[in-house]
Amino acid sequence: MIQAILVFNNHGKPRLVRFYQRFPEEIQQQIVRETFHLVLKRDDNICNFLEGGSLIGGSDYKLIYRHYATLYFVFCVDSSESELGILDLIQVFVETLDKCFENVCELDLIFHMDKVHYILQEVVMGGMVLETNMNEIVAQIEAQNRLEKSELLAWGL
Amino acid sequence: MVAPSLKLQDLIEEIRGAKTQAQEREVIQKECAHIRASFRDGDPVHRHRQLAKLLYVHMLGYPAHFGQMECLKLIASSRFTDKRVGYLGAMLLLDERHDAHLLITNSIKNDLSQGIQPVQGLALCTLSTMGSAEMCRDLAPEVEKLLLQPSPYVRKKAILTAVHMIRKVPELSSVFLPPCVHLLHERHHGILLGTITLITELCERSPAALRHFRKVVPQLVQILRTLVTTGYSTEHSISGVSDPFLQVGGHSSKTMTNTSPLSSTQVATNTDTSRNAGNAVLFETVLTIMDIRSAAGLRVLAVNILGRFLLNSDRNIRYVALTSLLRLVQSDHSAVQRHRPTVVDCLQETDASLSRRALELSLALVNSSNVRAMMQELQAFLESCPPDLRADCASGILLAAERFAPTKRWHIDTILHVLTTAGTHVRDDAVANLTQLIGGAQELHAYSVRRLYNALAEDISQQPLVQVAAWCIGEYGDLLLEGNCEEIEPLQVDEEEVLALLEKVLQSHMSLPATRGYALTALMKLSTRLQGDNNRIRQVVSIYRSCLDVELQQRAVEYDTLFRKYDHMRAAILEKMPLVERDGPQADEEAKESKAAAQLSEAAPAPTEPQASQLLDLLDLLDGASGDAQHPPPLDPSPGGALVYLLDLPCAPPPPAPIPDLKVFEREGVQLNLSFIRPPENPALLLITATATNSSEGDVTDFICQAAVPKSLQLQLQAPSGNTVPARGGLPITQLFRILNPNKAPLRLKLRLTYNHFHQSVQEIFEVNNLPVESWQ
Numbered sequence: 001m002i003q004a005i006l007v008f009n010n011h012g013k014p015r016l017v018r019f020y021q022r023f024p025e026e027i028q029q030q031i032v033r034e035t036f037h038l039v040l041k042r043d044d045n046i047c048n049f050l051e052g053g054s055l056i057g058g059s060d061y062k063l064i065y066r067h068y069a070t071l072y073f074v075f076c077v078d079s080s081e082s083e084l085g086i087l088d089l090i091q092v093f094v095e096t097l098d099k100c101f102e103n104v105c106e107l108d109l110i111f112h113m114d115k116v117h118y119i120l121q122e123v124v125m126g127g128m129v130l131e132t133n134m135n136e137i138v139a140q141i142e143a144q145n146r147l148e149k150s151e152l153l154a155w156g157l
Numbered sequence: 158m159v160a161p162s163l164k165l166q167d168l169i170e171e172i173r174g175a176k177t178q179a180q181e182r183e184v185i186q187k188e189c190a191h192i193r194a195s196f197r198d199g200d201p202v203h204r205h206r207q208l209a210k211l212l213y214v215h216m217l218g219y220p221a222h223f224g225q226m227e228c229l230k231l232i233a234s235s236r237f238t239d240k241r242v243g244y245l246g247a248m249l250l251l252d253e254r255h256d257a258h259l260l261i262t263n264s265i266k267n268d269l270s271q272g273i274q275p276v277q278g279l280a281l282c283t284l285s286t287m288g289s290a291e292m293c294r295d296l297a298p299e300v301e302k303l304l305l306q307p308s309p310y311v312r313k314k315a316i317l318t319a320v321h322m323i324r325k326v327p328e329l330s331s332v333f334l335p336p337c338v339h340l341l342h343e344r345h346h347g348i349l350l351g352t353i354t355l356i357t358e359l360c361e362r363s364p365a366a367l368r369h370f371r372k373v374v375p376q377l378v379q380i381l382r383t384l385v386t387t388g389y390s391t392e393h394s395i396s397g398v399s400d401p402f403l404q405v406g407g408h409s410s411k412t413m414t415n416t417s418p419l420s421s422t423q424v425a426t427n428t429d430t431s432r433n434a435g436n437a438v439l440f441e442t443v444l445t446i447m448d449i450r451s452a453a454g455l456r457v458l459a460v461n462i463l464g465r466f467l468l469n470s471d472r473n474i475r476y477v478a479l480t481s482l483l484r485l486v487q488s489d490h491s492a493v494q495r496h497r498p499t500v501v502d503c504l505q506e507t508d509a510s511l512s513r514r515a516l517e518l519s520l521a522l523v524n525s526s527n528v529r530a531m532m533q534e535l536q537a538f539l540e541s542c543p544p545d546l547r548a549d550c551a552s553g554i555l556l557a558a559e560r561f562a563p564t565k566r567w568h569i570d571t572i573l574h575v576l577t578t579a580g581t582h583v584r585d586d587a588v589a590n591l592t593q594l595i596g597g598a599q600e601l602h603a604y605s606v607r608r609l610y611n612a613l614a615e616d617i618s619q620q621p622l623v624q625v626a627a628w629c630i631g632e633y634g635d636l637l638l639e640g641n642c643e644e645i646e647p648l649q650v651d652e653e654e655v656l657a658l659l660e661k662v663l664q665s666h667m668s669l670p671a672t673r674g675y676a677l678t679a680l681m682k683l684s685t686r687l688q689g690d691n692n693r694i695r696q697v698v699s700i701y702r703s704c705l706d707v708e709l710q711q712r713a714v715e716y717d718t719l720f721r722k723y724d725h726m727r728a729a730i731l732e733k734m735p736l737v738e739r740d741g742p743q744a745d746e747e748a749k750e751s752k753a754a755a756q757l758s759e760a761a762p763a764p765t766e767p768q769a770s771q772l773l774d775l776l777d778l779l780d781g782a783s784g785d786a787q788h789p790p791p792l793d794p795s796p797g798g799a800l801v802y803l804l805d806l807p808c809a810p811p812p813p814a815p816i817p818d819l820k821v822f823e824r825e826g827v828q829l830n831l832s833f834i835r836p837p838e839n840p841a842l843l844l845i846t847a848t849a850t851n852s853s854e855g856d857v858t859d860f861i862c863q864a865a866v867p868k869s870l871q872l873q874l875q876a877p878s879g880n881t882v883p884a885r886g887g888l889p890i891t892q893l894f895r896i897l898n899p900n901k902a903p904l905r906l907k908l909r910l911t912y913n914h915f916h917q918s919v920q921e922i923f924e925v926n927n928l929p930v931e932s933w934q
Contacts, residue, residue, distance in 0.1 A: 017216050020286065022252045029218045046508035047472035083477050084440060110173070111166050113216065114209050117245055125314060126285030126321045128354055140310065144275050148238050155202070155236075 001127040002086075003061060004031070004076040005120065007109065012036040015071065015109045016116050020127035039065050039072050049083055066090045070106050092132050093123050099138050118144065163188065165209045172217075185214050196227050204231055205242040212242075212249055225250050225257050232264045237276065240268070244279045253289035262292050269299040274311055277303065281314040285321040293322040297329050304336045309345045316340065316351035320358045327362050334359060334366060440466075440477055460485060460492040467499045472508055479503065479514035486521045497522050501531070504538045512538075513546060520553040528561040532571055539578050548582040551575050555587060565598040569605055573622075577612055580619025588621050592628050596734065606633040610650065614658060618667045624675045627662060630655060631679030632733055634686040652687050656680070660697060670706050677701060677709060681716045685731045695720055816931045822921065826853025827882070827914060829862070831925070833932045843904070843932055845894040851882040853914070860890055860912040867905050871897040904933035 007016035014032050023031065038050055042065075050063040064086045065074040073090050077083075094104075096119055101108040109116055122137045124130060131137055163171070168188055175181035192207045208227050215221035224246060231243025251258045261283075268280040281303070284296060300322065303315035319333045333355065340352040359366040443459045463485070466478035479500070486493045500522065503515035516538070523531045532554065539550045554575055562568035572591050575583065595605045609626040617623055630637060637650055662668055662676040681698065684691045698720070701713035719727050822829035827849065834844040851857045860880045866872045877892035898904065906925040911918065 014216055022254070022287075025215075025218070025220070043507075045472070046506075047476045047510055049473065049476050049510055051510065051513075082440065083480075084473065087473065111169055113213055114165070114242065114245065118241065121279075121282050125282050125317050128285075128317050128320060129350065130313060130317055132350075140275075140278075144237075144241070147275060148241065151236050151238050 001080060002075055002077050002124055002129075003127065004074075005124065006032055006035055006072075006074045006076070007116075008032065008036055008072055008074075009070050009106060010040075010072075012040075015106065016113065016120070018117070018120060020124075035063065035074055035076070036072075038063065039067075039074060048087060064090070066094075068094060071109070089123070089129060089132065092134060093120065096123065096134050096137050099134065100141055163210070165206060165213060168210050169213065185217075185219055189214065189219070193223055196223065201230075201234070205239045208242050208246050212246055215249060221250060225255065229257070229260050229264070232261055232268075237273075240276055240279060244283045247283050248286045252287055258287065258289060259291060262295055265292070266296060266299060269296065269303065274308055277311050278314050281311070281318045285314075285318040288318075288321060288325065290325045293325045293329065297322060297326075297332055301332055301336070304333075304340070309343075309348055312340075312343075313345070313348045313351045316348065316355050320351075320355050323355075323358050323362065330359055330362055330366065334369065440481065443481060456485075456489050457492050460489055460496070464496040464499065467496060467503070472506075472511060475503065476511055476514060479511065479518055483514065483518050483521065486518065490522075490524075494522060494524075494527075497527065497531075501534050504534065509543060509546075512542065513549075516542075516546060516550055516553070520557060523557040523561060525561045525563075528557065528563065529567070532558065536571070536574055536578070539575065544582075547579045551579045551582045552584055555583065555590075559590075565594070566601055566604065569595060569598070569601060569608075573608060573612065576619060576622040576625070577616070580622045583621055588624050591625050595625075595629060596632075602633045603636040603639070605629055606637045610637055610655075610658075613662075617662050617665055620667075620669050620672050623662055623668065623672050627659065627672070627675040627679040630659065631675075631682035634679075634683045638687070652689050653693075655683065655687075656693055659683075663697070663701075670708060673706070673709055674712060677712055677716070681719075682731045684720075685728050691720070816929050819925070819927065819929065821908065821925045822910065822923065824919070824921065825914065827851050827857055827912070829908075829910065833929065835932070841897055841899040841901075843896040843898060845896065845906075845932075847892045847894065848889050849882055849891075850886070850889040851884060852886055854884050855915040856884050856887070857882040858913045859918075861910070862892055863909040864894055865907045865909075866896060867902065869898075869900055869902040870904070873897075898933055901933060904928050 001020070003019070003021050005016065005018045005020075006014065008014045012033065017028065017032060019028060042050070044067065048065055050065065060078050061076055062079075062083065063074055063076050064083055065072055066087065067073075073094065075086050075090060077086055097104045097109075097116065100115070100119055101112070119137065119141055122131060122140055171184050171188075172181055175184055188210065192211055195203065195207050204227060208224055208231060211221050211224045211227075215224075228243050228246035228250060231239040232247065234240065234243070247258075247261055251261070265280045265284060268276050272280065281300070284292065284300075288296070300315050300318050303311055304319065306312055306315070319329075322329050323333060337352060337356055337359070340348060340355075343349060343352070356366075443462055460482070463478045463482050466474045467482075469475060469478075482493055482496070482500070497519075500515055500518050504512055504519060506512045506515065516535075519531065519535060535550065535554050535557075539547065539554065542550055555572060558568055558571045562571070569591070572587070572594070576587070576591075595601065598605075606629045609622075609629045612622060613626040613630075634655065637655065638652060659676050659680050663673055663680075668676070677698070680694050684694045695717075698713050698716045701709055702717055704710045704713060719730065723730075816833040816835070818830055818832045820828060820830050828851075830848045830850070832846045832848070834846075836842055836844065847862055849857070849860060849862070858881050860877075860882060862877065864872060864874060873895040875893040875895070877890050879888070879890050882888070882890055896904070906928060907922070908925060909920070909922045911920045913919070
């Protein structure tokens with residue numbers, strides 16, 4: 001099961017924070033900070049798996065992360081998930097973002113935080129992997145966006 | 158209405174424009190005030206925008222709890238735009254600890270039954286993220302209906318929601334079990350993925366479900382086969398496929414072993430390893446081979462695949478390979494040993510995660526044949542490793558040295574080396590262990606004291622080392638000054654030098670109070686060992702009579718009194734210490750046992766009273782012996798001793814016995830046989846092998862056999878070969894009992910068996926009759 005998905009930039013500013021287990025707000029922020037510190041220490045050419053910090057869970061949890069340009073994508077998972085599979089999943093997620101936003105960059109994530117959440121909801125649901133086929137995900141997102149657009153037009157907003 | 162509110166984008170712009178944290182807080186507080194006002198006014202048109210802004214602010218860490226009720230209103234609205242934001246807010250802000258969350262149950266119910274597909278998707282997503290137990294119970298029927306809808310989008314979401322519901326409310330398993338088999342026929346990968354997860358969850362919760370799904374295993378293998386042989390359409394369908402293989406393989410046992418070897422090898426050979434996805438599948442294959450009871454050839458194949466991965470240049474692959482090998486090392490030790498050189502190479506990695514895994518695996522691979530080479534590598538690693546790994550490495554080396562030390566001298570050398578390199582990271586009992594070890598090795602006293610003296614002269618900062626050295630110099634100071642030791646270079650040590658060194662330790666600010674205590678006592682002991690007069694020592698001791706540390710002061714006063722009033726007794730008091738028995742763990746074990754017995758008799762309610770008292774009876778008989786199978790004492794390196802401890806390594810099978818076997822127990826197809834062996838070289842020893850077999854139709858699980866003998870005998874139980882005997886003549890459990898009977902007392906044996914059979918727990922206590930006379934005469 002995936003416990004949390006965090007996206008933050010090279011300075012630790014959170015761009016996407018999604019927890020699939022309940023933590024109080026202060027703990028959530030602490031986890032983001034702690035994860036950032038752990039991941040920042042990592043060199044670029046060492047492996048993408050980290051034994052997790054103490055806050056987010058005991059010895060069963062791992063952090064699997066990927067560094068893209070200015071952003072870190074971190075998935076905190078337990079031992080039932082395949083590590084290489086999750087690495088693939090991060091790739092799928094980023095590629096989907098790329099397709100939806102056309103050459104996605106950090107600014108897109110900043111200004112369209114809600115849309116990023118909606119895309120993520122199509123990939124991971126309740127801490128479990130829902131869909132890995134990029135085309136399906138993009139098709140769904142586009143359908144939902146069309147729906148929203150037509151509603152907003154109807155209401156004149 | 159207040160001034161038109163900002164769009165989300167504009168707010169973000171403003172926040173980013175803030176130069177300092179204080180400015181940012183100001184902007185956000187102002188905006189939150191607007192948002193609160195807008196919520197109070199109840200403006201339906203812009204509500205979704207306000208909540209979106211609130212969610213952004215929430216991500217940055219600011220309080221947003223006042224938006225919770227707005228989420229509910231938005232969810233209840235009929236517009237998709239509103240619902241989208243509302244559900245997102247619910248997932249981020251609401252949780253089951255607030256009562257408010259129950260209020261959305263009704264909205265979700267409506268959306269699930271009447272909403273359009275995207276809306277149903279949203280509702281399911283929310284339910285699976287924050288659905289509490291009550292919500293799950295209420296909404297289970299709706300979700301069940303959606304499982305059978307034609308649209309794959311909704312179905313796959315419904316399946317994963319079902320998984321969440323089962324996790325929250327296990328009773329719902331019965332509701333979601335029937336649709337599963339039907340869902341397996343789907344071709345859509347998303348649905349298959351979800352179904353596999355659901356089946357796994359069901360199987361984990363109840364063995365009944367497991368039996369139910371065993372029948373579909375061939376179907377799953379078929380799915381796997383088609384995917385493997387027809388090639389991959391999108392590379393990510395592979396990640397979906399790796400799941401059926403792993404999950405089901407992990408749960409079914411015999412039915413899988415026939416069909417899977419073929420599939421495993423097929424997958425292993427056909428998978429394209431140039432892509433990461435291919436590697437992922439290969440790993441899952443390996444893990445499955447490990448989980449199910451595969452043939453030996455297949456397991457070797459798995460280990461070899463992992464070995465190949467170890468040489469891969471991609472660090473991620475190497476990491477996963479090391480992790481998997483660690484899991485395998487217990488069961489396939491020899492196969493993993495072949496890759497030892499590669500594993501040891503991985504120790505040199507600069508990557509902390511990799512070197513940690515490599516360290517764990519290396520420590521697991523140490524055995525009696527490779528211990529010297531491995532220790533060299535590990536000690537080299539200890540010198541250069543990062544500080545957080547030092548403690549683990551040091552304790553690992555010390556443990557391995559205890560288990561596999563070929564000679565005492567090598568053992569002492571190793572511990573010495575660890576203490577000098579990583580002294581501050583060793584466990585507290587390392588000092589005690591070393592002193593006991595040295596004390597026991599009489600021939601090595603001179604050698605040890607010289608080595609320690611040299612080490613101490615170089616460096617007095619490592620506390621454990623200083624403590625051991627001080628103790629040794631105190632005990633064996635006379636040997637140090639003799640100057641003859643053939644094992645290391647002769648060194649002329651002066652009395653004054655020794656005293657000066659100990660004084661240095663006493664005065665150093667780096668020394669802990671405990672260390673000072675050791676040094677002071679050592680000085681005192683030297684007063685009897687050394688030839689010269691004791692003025693210097695007396696001086697030092699009297700200085701410490703007014704030391705601020707109470708312990709030191711007390712010692713100094715006592716020693717001083719010893720000099721002044723009881724000088725005639727000094728030599729006798731300060732004689733060499735006798736060998737200290739390794740009492741500590743033994744005393745703990747006996748205390749634990751008696752506590753356990755006491756707890757059993759107190760806590761047991763009336764019906765189990767007779768069992769508890771019978772257990773006490775068993776323990777009475779056990780008095781003095783080293784314990785039954787439930788409390789194995791730790792391993793003791795000190796040789797000999799009348800009490801034998803449990804060994805970790807499996808015992809070689811005893812040679813064929815002339816004493817006839819005895820069948821002692823039979824019930825519903827479960828049998829227990831005893832076979833006896835008296836080794837000729839040790840007439841007091843009797844080895845009994847207890848074999849449990851099962852010819853019935855049901856498996857025997859959690860099988861535990863305990864034994865007791867009269868007080869005059871000593872009994873030691875070794876670990877059984879397992880605790881499950883499969884049905885219809887499956888692999889039996891064997892357990893070895895060692896009985897020492899030096900007085901040739903008549904042998905009596907009482908056995909207690911507990912196990913599960915045909916879903917009942919069985920307990921039998923009985924005394925073995927008709928024991929052959931040859932077993933004890």
